[in-house]
Amino acid sequence: MAAKAMAGTLLAVSLSSLSLTVLAADLPEIESRGSLSVATEDNYAPFNYIDNGNPVGFNADMLEELRQYADFDVDQDILPWTGLLAAVSTGQYDMALTGASVSDERLRVFNYTAPYASAQHFAITRAGDDSIQSVADLSGKKLGVQAGSVLLSRLPELEKMLKESGGELGEVVQYESYPEAFADLANGRLDFVIDSAVPVNTLVASKPDVFAKGPAVSGPGYVSWPMPKSSPELLEYMNGFLDHMRDTGRLAELQEKWFGESFPDLPTEPLTSVDQFHELQFSNMK
Numbered sequence: 001m002a003a004k005a006m007a008g009t010l011l012a013v014s015l016s017s018l019s020l021t022v023l024a025a026d027l028p029e030i031e032s033r034g035s036l037s038v039a040t041e042d043n044y045a046p047f048n049y050i051d052n053g054n055p056v057g058f059n060a061d062m063l064e065e066l067r068q069y070a071d072f073d074v075d076q077d078i079l080p081w082t083g084l085l086a087a088v089s090t091g092q093y094d095m096a097l098t099g100a101s102v103s104d105e106r107l108r109v110f111n112y113t114a115p116y117a118s119a120q121h122f123a124i125t126r127a128g129d130d131s132i133q134s135v136a137d138l139s140g141k142k143l144g145v146q147a148g149s150v151l152l153s154r155l156p157e158l159e160k161m162l163k164e165s166g167g168e169l170g171e172v173v174q175y176e177s178y179p180e181a182f183a184d185l186a187n188g189r190l191d192f193v194i195d196s197a198v199p200v201n202t203l204v205a206s207k208p209d210v211f212a213k214g215p216a217v218s219g220p221g222y223v224s225w226p227m228p229k230s231s232p233e234l235l236e237y238m239n240g241f242l243d244h245m246r247d248t249g250r251l252a253e254l255q256e257k258w259f260g261e262s263f264p265d266l267p268t269e270p271l272t273s274v275d276q277f278h279e280l281q282f283s284n285m286k
Contacts (some may be wrong), residue, residue: 009111029235047099058258095227101150110226119221139167141191144181
């Protein structure tokens with residue numbers, strides 16, 4: 001039976017941790033000690049996951065590219081998602097090299113490199129469930145989402161969409177990892193799960209007889225790498241690495257390999273403020 005993640009208390013602790021102000025290592029200290037410490041996760045395909053005991057995914061490949069690019073070592077620790085950003089915010093790691101969506105709340109604590117993937121959110125339903133054809137059909141239905149995720153923080157967007165159609169948000173169940181949520185969806189304990197575009201496409205392509213892609217439940221969004229705001233030189237360095245990957249064509253190759261498509265129209269500048277994020281979201285609204 002899938003284990004349900006601790007909800008209220010765990011989320012409150014996570015958000016409290018993210019509000020701490022710390023001075024993490026910036027690029028000069030990283031270069032002086034000769035190593036960059038990065039935190040990754042292990043259960044969020046196709047960004048980071050374990051296959052036959054080995055870390056794989058888009059960010060695993062990007063980590064190897066970074067090790068070739070950098071003049072210093074890059075040390076990796078694999079953590080559960082629910083504690084990963086808190087560990088970075090408290091200075092235990094220099095940055096997160098994972099599939100972290102950008103949000104208003106996170107931008108108050110972290111800066112982000114330029115995005116490397118889209119993060120618009122979609123409902124995932126059971127294959128053959130014809131009761132969900134539009135956002136209006138999600139009214140009152142039981143949904144699953146990962147604890148501490150941006151998808152959870154952007155649920156008010158779905159709530160607003162439902163209200164505009166005369167509906168309401170149903171029961172929300174939080175999970176420590178997405179595989180647990182998907183298992184409950186497949187077994188009928190949930191009506192739908194919310195995830196961002198890339199993992200939704202990956203899941204449905206891998207299990208088309210079990211899951212289906214439902215309606216969009218948010219506006220535009222972005223996935224990128226967060227680091228503390230006290231590390232502006234590291235931010236510039238990592239964005240330079242992404243520029244290098246983009247200019248050589250390697251970034252597009254890895255996007256195609258892991259996401260099934262490249263994203264040539266994403267912003268190329270770092271994301272450092274809520275106002276900037278909102279401007280980009282508005283300019284990309286269809």
